Amino acid sequence: MTAPAERADRKQHSPWLVLSVLCLGFFMILLDTTIVNIAIPDMSTHLSASLDQILWVINAYVLVYAVLLITAGRLGDLYGPKRLFILGLVIFTLASAACGFARNPEQLIVARVIQGAGGALLTPQSLSVITMIFPAEKRGAAFGLWGAVAGVATVAGPTLGGYLVTDWGWEYIFFVNLPIGIVAVVLAAIVMPDIKLNRRHRLDWLGTALASVGLFLVTFGLIEGEPHDWGRVLGPITIVEVIAAGVVVLVAFMFQQYANRNREPLVPFAIFSDRNYSLMNFVSGAIAFGMLGLFLPLVIYLQSVLGLTALQAGLTTAPMSLISMFVAPLAGRFSDRTGGKWILFLGLSLWSVGMGMVVWLAHFDSGRWHILPGIIVAGFGLGMTFAPLQTIAMRNVAPQMAGAASGFINTSRQLGGVIGSAAVGALLQVQLADQLRSTARTNAGSLPPQFRDAFVNGFSHASGGSLQVGAGQSGVPLPPGLPEQARQVIGQVATRTFHQAFTGAMRHSLVLPLAVLAAAALCCLFISTRASRGTAAPAEPEPVDAHA
Incomplete structure (x- = not known):
């Protein structure tokens, strides 16, 4: 065989340099998610998008992303992760430009679908390459830096996104991906090794x-x-x-x-013989469920109820991401030494408690810093989840299964995000419609008698398809033809009604993601700390650095 000589003769870049390029692409994917969340009220206002359309803007991306991840992992095994990584970057970058040029919710949703396809091609290649180029004893540190990038993206997303939305407009949350994507494509072409496995794969x-x-x-x-x-x-x-x-x-x-388990299914049943990998798939999905489920109502609350600008809202949640960014590398190093079980358990517990404090402290007349104690506690917890989770999940996975394993765990994460966003969004719509009806009846007494019935009826017939949750809006539009003085009085009462109703609906809805996060923390108690010889896989040749 010539493969070993080929590997020895070709110049190999440092694994840490390769990791930096992988993290740049991963950073862009996460940056896009957090930026979109902070821009929800502004997009709702400027695109005249209802709450259910905004949910599709979020979920169209995540749904396509989740569905294609396992297939993208297989394609990476078949054609090499470098090619798929670069292709994903190109598609994602071009789709980001299309998102910025969208002029109605339908165009934006279509562009987000294409973005999801690009992100799906890119993401599993990152984890599989890390698993292949780093020895087991250094993967925790590598995943720690990978987790730190998640922290940087989450702090940069709301803050940078808030600045762009406030001073430039929502379109620029997508245009910002263009320079990042171009740089990442060039660096990936130069630095990434063209690793292939000497085995043909089939797609299901x-x-x-x-x-x-x-x-x-x-x-x-x-x-x-x-x-x-x-x-x-x-x-x-x-x-x-x-x-x-x-x-x-x-x-x-x-x-x-x-x-089809003995052929090559999308779900690689062989790797589920490792209990830790199986548990981490559920935990990964639960984390995404909690993250997307929690932040969707919270972002609307900060801007549409508390009246913050997008930048102020981003700065309000920034301490959580900033703390997470510094905690994640330390958590990765400790995971290498201790196995990560108790670090992950503590992280999920702190994150659940912190976000529970945020929900408890949030009121319609609160100030922006009332929720800061919960944000700080959640930040420490968030920083202690990503690195140990990946270390525990991938520790016993054979290199030959790295593409499928990383693709599936990312799929679990994205499926959790899809279900979490959709389920909490649905619950929020139901709760908000109910809260608007009851709150409108209560507040109608402060209006002149001739307007009370119409006021209550307007809110009583509100549904997800008509609910307006943009900054400065009041849930439902006021009827045309009102005298100006009456419009001002009714508008003030309608705004107060929306603020009270949305806060109540948010607090009820967020019980669901908090319960899921608590269940994920309990699952960590069943993690095995015994060493394993690796997940069973058919005997295959070593991965080689193939000529491009």
């Missing part, structure tokens, strides 16, 4: 189709449930039937995967 197109259809039906049902009053959505077909059909298709997907 039926499995991909079943997973895609099932996830779309479930997500569609959750997002569109409240706008359609959880009734008919297309002819005689109801929302409940759409969700049930999605669940049935997903069950069929799992049976199909199990039936």
Whole structure:
């Protein structure tokens, strides 16, 4: 064989230099997520987007991202992670430009779908390359830096995004990806090794189709449930039937995967023989469930209820990300020494407690710094999750399975985000519609008698398809033709009604992601600390650095 000589003769870049390029691409993906969250109220206002359309702007990206991750991991095994990484960067960068030029919610949603495809091609290559180029004893430190990048992106996203939205406009949260993407493509072409495994892989197109259809039906049902009053959505077909059909298709997907377990299914059943990897898939999904589920209502609360600008909202949540950025590398080093079990347990516990404090301290008449104690506690917890989670999950995975394993754990994370965002969004819509009705009845007494019934009726018929949650809005538009003096009085009462109702709806809705995070923390108690010889996999040649 010539492979060993080929590897010895070719110049090899430092693994840490390669890691920096991988982190740059990963940084752009995470930056986009956090920037989009902070821009939700501004996009809602300037694009005249309702709450359910805003949910699609978020979930269209995450849904496509999640569905394609496992397939992208397989493609990386087949064609090499370098090619897929660069292709993903190019698609993501071009789609970001398309997002910035969108002029209505529909155009933005389509561009976000393409963004999701680019992000899916890129992400699994990062983890698989890290697993291949770093020895086991150094992976914790590498994943620690990878986790620190997550902290930098989360602190840069709200702060940079807040500045761009406030001073330039929401379009620039997408245009900022263009210079980052161009630099990342050039560096990846120069620095990344062209690693390939001497084995041919096959793609499970039926499995991909079943997973895609099932996830779309479930997500569609959750997002569109409240706008359609959880009734008919297309002819005689109801929302409940759409969700049930999605669940049935997903069950069929799992049976199909199990039936093809000895071939090469999307779900790599062999790696689930490692208990830690199995647990970390659930924990990863639960973390994403909690993160997207928590931040969607919180961002709207900070801007649309407390009246903060996008920049002020970003600075309010920045301490959590800033603390996480400094804690993550330390957590990675300690994970190398201790195995990471108790670090991850403590991190998830602190994050759950911190966000619980945020929910408890949030009131419609609170100041921006009332929630700071909870933000600080959550920051320490967040910084102690990413590095130990990846270390525990990938420690016993054989290099031959790295692409599939990293693709699936990223899929679990994104599926958690899809379900979390959709479920909390659906719960928020239901709670907000209910809270608006009850609060409107209470506050109607402060209006002149001739306007009370119309005021209550306006809020009573609000649903996710018509709810306006942009900065400066009051949930539902005021009817035309009102005298100016009456419009001012009714507008003030309507704004107060929206603030009170949204705060109550947010506090009720966030119980769900907090419960999921608490369950994830408890799962960490079952992590095995015993050494393993590695996940079983067919004997294969070593990965080689192939000629480009």
